[in-house]
Every structure is written in C-alpha cells, then in structure tokens.
Amino acid sequence: MSESLADLKLDIKKLIIITLGIDQVDPKDVDDEKPLFGGDNALTLDSVDAIEIIMAIQRTYGIRIADQNTARQVIGSINSIARFISEQQSNST
Amino acid sequence: MIIENFNHKMAAHCESGTITSLLNHGGLNITEPMVFGIASGIFFGYFHKMKSFAFPTFIVRNKPGQMRINIEKRLGVRFKTYDFKDPVKGQQTLDLLLHQNRPTAAQVDFFYMDYVPSWERVHINVHFLVVAGKENNRYIISDAYFPKMVELDAVSLEKGRFAAGNMSPKGFIFHLDKLPSEIDYHKAITKGIKKACFYMLSIPIPFLGIKGMRMFAKKVVEWPQFARDTEHLSHEIMKINILLEDQGTGGAGFRFMYATFLQQAAAMISKPELKELSGELMEIGDGWREISLFSARIGKNRDLGPAKLKQLSEMIYDRADVEERFFKSLSRVIK
Numbered sequence: 001m002s003e004s005l006a007d008l009k010l011d012i013k014k015l016i017i018i019t020l021g022i023d024q025v026d027p028k029d030v031d032d033e034k035p036l037f038g039g040d041n042a043l044t045l046d047s048v049d050a051i052e053i054i055m056a057i058q059r060t061y062g063i064r065i066a067d068q069n070t071a072r073q074v075i076g077s078i079n080s081i082a083r084f085i086s087e088q089q090s091n092s093t
Numbered sequence: 094m095i096i097e098n099f100n101h102k103m104a105a106h107c108e109s110g111t112i113t114s115l116l117n118h119g120g121l122n123i124t125e126p127m128v129f130g131i132a133s134g135i136f137f138g139y140f141h142k143m144k145s146f147a148f149p150t151f152i153v154r155n156k157p158g159q160m161r162i163n164i165e166k167r168l169g170v171r172f173k174t175y176d177f178k179d180p181v182k183g184q185q186t187l188d189l190l191l192h193q194n195r196p197t198a199a200q201v202d203f204f205y206m207d208y209v210p211s212w213e214r215v216h217i218n219v220h221f222l223v224v225a226g227k228e229n230n231r232y233i234i235s236d237a238y239f240p241k242m243v244e245l246d247a248v249s250l251e252k253g254r255f256a257a258g259n260m261s262p263k264g265f266i267f268h269l270d271k272l273p274s275e276i277d278y279h280k281a282i283t284k285g286i287k288k289a290c291f292y293m294l295s296i297p298i299p300f301l302g303i304k305g306m307r308m309f310a311k312k313v314v315e316w317p318q319f320a321r322d323t324e325h326l327s328h329e330i331m332k333i334n335i336l337l338e339d340q341g342t343g344g345a346g347f348r349f350m351y352a353t354f355l356q357q358a359a360a361m362i363s364k365p366e367l368k369e370l371s372g373e374l375m376e377i378g379d380g381w382r383e384i385s386l387f388s389a390r391i392g393k394n395r396d397l398g399p400a401k402l403k404q405l406s407e408m409i410y411d412r413a414d415v416e417e418r419f420f421k422s423l424s425r426v427i428k
Contacts, residue, residue, distance in 0.1 A: 048389040051334055055386050064375070066349035067105045068339055069238065 009082045012057075013043070019056040020049055032078045050075055057081065063088040095226035096196050101235040101242045105343030105350055108160050109134060110237030111198045111221040116170065118196050119269040121276075126343075127361075130354030131167050131285040132160035135347050136292055137416075138301045139309040145259050148319055148329050151309055151336065153346035155292070157200075157219035157260065161267065163288075167281040169273035176263040180255045183264035184247065187224060190268055196235070197224050200262035201253030206236065208243035218260045224250075238341065282358045283427055289351075290424035293416065303417045310409035314402045323395055330405075331392030334385040345378030345385075352378060355423075366426045370419065377415050384408050 013027035016036075022043070029042035036045050045053070053075055054065050063085065065071045074084040099118055104110020109129040116123050129135075138152045155163075161172055177183035190197045203209070203220035226233035231244045254264045293302040300308050320326035336346070343350035352374035359367035387408060391401045 047339070048331065048334070048393045051338060051382070051386050051389050055382060058379075058382075064349075064379075066344040066353075066375075066378075068342070068344060069103050069105060071344070073240075 005082055005086065008085060009078050012078055012081050012085070015056055015060055016043060016045075016053055019052050020045070030078060032082075035077055036075060057085070061085050061089070063092075094191070094228065095233050095242075096191065096194055099196050099225045099235070101225070102237070103240055104237035106154075106341035106347075107221040107237050108157060108219075109350075110341075111223055112161055112164055114223050114235060114237070115172070115196060115198060115269045116164075116272075119272050121170070121272055124357060126350050126353035127357055128160070128164060129347070129350050130289075130358060131281045132163040133285050133288040133292065134160055135289050135351040136301075137303070137305050139305040139312070140300065141308065141312050149312060149316060150332075151305070153337065153342060163285070167284050168276050170269065171271040172267045173270040174265065174267040176265045178263070180251050180264065183254060183266075184251060187266055188227065190266070191224065191227055195268045197266050197268045198222070199224055199250070199254055200265040201250070202256030202258075202262065203253075205249045205253035205256065206234075206245060207249050208234070208236070208239070208245060216256070216258065218256055218258055218262055220253075224266075279362045282362050286358075286423060286427045290420050290427070293420045294424065303413050303420070306409060306413035306416065310406045310413060313406050313409065314399065316402070317397070323397065326397050327392040327395050330388050330397060333388035334392075337381055337385045345381040348374055348378030348381055364426065370423055370426065373419055373422075377412065377419055380408070380412055380415065384412065
C-alpha cells in the first residue's frame with residue numbers, strides 16, 4: 001500500500017535520525033526543501049553520512065541508488081529523496 | 094562558438110563518459126556501461142608498497158587511457174591523439190580542432206577545474222572532459238560529473254592540461270577520427286568480457302584481480318603500521334569509501350556499472366545468462382557498498398582497533414570469494 005507523500009517525508013526524516021543516531025533532532029524541525037548538506041537545515045550532514053543514508057534507503061525501501069551522481073541529487077533534500085522513492089515505487093508497480 | 098549538435102550528458106565516470114560522449118556525437122548510439130564493458134573497465138589491484146603511493150591503496154578499474162585503446166581495438170573506431178611539450182602549441186591545436194567543429198577530449202588535473210567547488214578539488218592528473226567550444230577566451234566544457242556544460246578560462250585549462258607530477262597529462266587530447274561502417278558487437282562484447290575475466294582470474298601477478306583482493310584483505314590489518322597517527326589512519330580507512338563510491342565509479346567500485354553492461358549485453362547478443370549474472374553482480378556490489386559503509390563508519394568514529402580491521406579484512410575476503418565464483422561463471426557463459 002502506498003503512503004501519502006507527507007507520511008513518506010516524515011518516515012524519511014525518522015529514518016535519517018535513527019540511522020545517524022541523532023535523536024536530539026525532532027523530525028518536525030527538519031525542512032523539506034532546505035539542503036541536507038552544508039546548509040542551515042535542522043539536519044546537517046557530511047559526506048560520510050551520505051553512504052549511511054543511501055544504504056538505509058536501499059534497505060528500507062528496496063530500491064538501489066547506484067550511481068553517485070544520482071545519489072548526490074537524490075539526497076540533496078527531504079523532498080528530492082521522497083520524489084525519488086515515489087518514482088521508483090511507481091515504476092516497479 | 095559551441096560545437097553544433099553537441100549534446101552534454103552526465104556520466105558515472107569521466108573517462109568512459111568522455112569516450113561515450115565523443116562516440117555519440119559521431120553518430121554511434123552506445124551507452125556508457127556498454128563502453129565500460131567492451132573496454133574491460135572492471136578490475137581490481139592492490140598496491141601495498143609502491144613508490145608512487147604514499148600509503149597502501151587499491152584500484153577498481155583498468156589503468157587510465159586503457160579504455161580508449163580497448164574501445165578502438167574492439168569497435169574498430171579510431172581516435173586521433175595528441176600530446177605536447179609546448180603549452181602554446183597545445184592550445185593552438187585545441188583551438189584549431191574546435192574551429193573544425195570537433196569536440197575534443199582532454200586529460201587534465203582536476204584541481205584546476207575552477208567550476209568545481211574549491212572544497213571538492215583535489216590533484217588528480219587523470220580527469221577527462223570534453224572541450225565543446227570557446228567563447229571570449231573561455232572554453233565550453235562538457236564535464237561528465239556536472240549536470241550542465243560549464244565555462245573555464247584558458248589559463249586554468251592550460252594549467253590543468255600541463256600539470257606536473259605522477260601521470261601528468263602533457264597536454265593530451267583526442268577526438269573521434271573515424272567510425273567503422275559496421276560494428277560486430279557480438280565479437281566486441283565477447284572479447285571485452287573474456288579479457289575482464291582474464292584480468293580478474295588469471296593474470297599472474299599477485300596483487301591484481303581476485304589475488305589482489307585477497308592481498309588487500311590480508312594486508313589491511315597492517316595499515317596502522319603505515320599511519321602517522323589515528324587521524325591519518327582514519328583518513329585512509331575512510332578513503333576506501335571514496336575510492337569505491339565517490340570517484341566516478343558508478344557505485345560499489347564499478348560493479349553496478351558492469352552489471353548494467355551485462356544486462357544490456359544479454360539483450361544485444363541474445364545471451365540471457367548474462368542477465369542473471371548481472372543480477373548477481375548487483376548483489377555483489379551491495380556487499381562492496383557494505384564495505385564502504387563500514388569503512389566510513391569506523392573511520393569517522395576513530396574505531397580502528399584490531400578487531401574492527403579484522404572484520405573489514407573478512408568482508409574483503411568474502412568479496413574475493415564471491416567475485417571469484419562470479420567471474421568463473423561469467424567466463425563459462427562467454428566461452
């Protein structure tokens with residue numbers, strides 16, 4: 001069953017927080033559009049976090065982000081991650 | 094002027110992407126994974142003590158420049174190559190080729206590509222890009238790692254083309270000279286796979302191919318001996334992640350790109366077994382990605398005790414075992 005985009009975004013935020021062990025961050029404080037890397041979002045990540053997130057998305061949603069150029073674009077923001085997951089899920093159905 | 098009908102495309106890797114771009118512009122409809130596979134790009138080598146490396150390291154593709162040579166041999170295409178001692182002559186020749194409407198690939202030191210954010214720039218003398226035009230003394234660059242074409246001033250391009258050091262570019266440029274009227278893809282794919290299997294399974298050098306993977310697994314536990322301190326060791330361990338994931342490898346040390354090649358090859362030469370092997374290699378790639386993740390994590394946390402390095406070693410031994418089985422199956426299929 002597909003979840004709504006808002007639910008998906010919340011789930012992604014929770015997944016990132018759990019994966020990186022940063023439970024002091026409240027998912028509600030994470031902006032959907034602001035960059036996750038090098039910006040002023042409540043979640044600010046570094047390049048080492050990127051591989052953690054890619055693997056977590058892969059495991060949780062059963063989709064592969066193989067190419068790092070794609071990965072760089074996908075994990076830019078919560079919105080771009082949600083968009084990618086939705087597209088991949090609709091392609092596989 | 095920008096070369097007419099030149100289409101910029103992003104690619105996973107600079108060299109295979111550049112070759113693909115020139116071939117596509119010349120009218121050959123071929124994908125980057127197909128170029129990579131036919132060129133036997135997949136490889137492994139471990140360098141424990143070598144003059145040219147300050148610290149043990151490894152490679153996951155064949156040597157820079159070899160893809161172009163292999164593509165020429167196997168597809169029957171011809172690239173015209175030039176290198177120079179004199180930067181002035183190097184620039185004049187490049188300008189002349191652009192004037193002749195020829196997109197021209199150049200080897201450069203990545204550090205001088207000032208369209209790249211400064212924090213991402215490192216000295217790598219084997220970065221490839223396509224020069225696709227020149228306007229107001231600024232070159233129009235098609236760099237496979239960027240979503241759009243970019244501009245670069247003439248001085249920066251010259252610095253990049255004539256950088257000194259290991260594998261210095263010496264102004265090296267090349268362009269497509271001739272496409273054959275027909276290409277025997279069956280032969281090219283078969284030859285590309287056979288050679289890759291040879292390199293991975295049978296090359297009689299102890300640090301290359303699967304043997305190299307096992308040497309990496311054995312020696313990684315000794316890396317603390319080479320490190321100045323924990324910071325240095327953590328940097329080198331985290332570099333495993335960079336070498337596998339973040340240097341234009343297409344993910345998992347080129348394993349995902351080679352898997353895509355096998356999938357495309359299965360359809361092109363009607364060998365469904367290659368499609369099955371493609372799926373297998375994707376899973377093998379996931380295992381390399383676990384190694385990337387593990388290395389990034391222990392490096393970042395400075396958790397680099399003997400138990401963790403032993404765990405890393407075991408993960409690499411495991412990849413060697415599965416890749417040995419995979420390449421044996423591949424060589425049987427392509428016999």
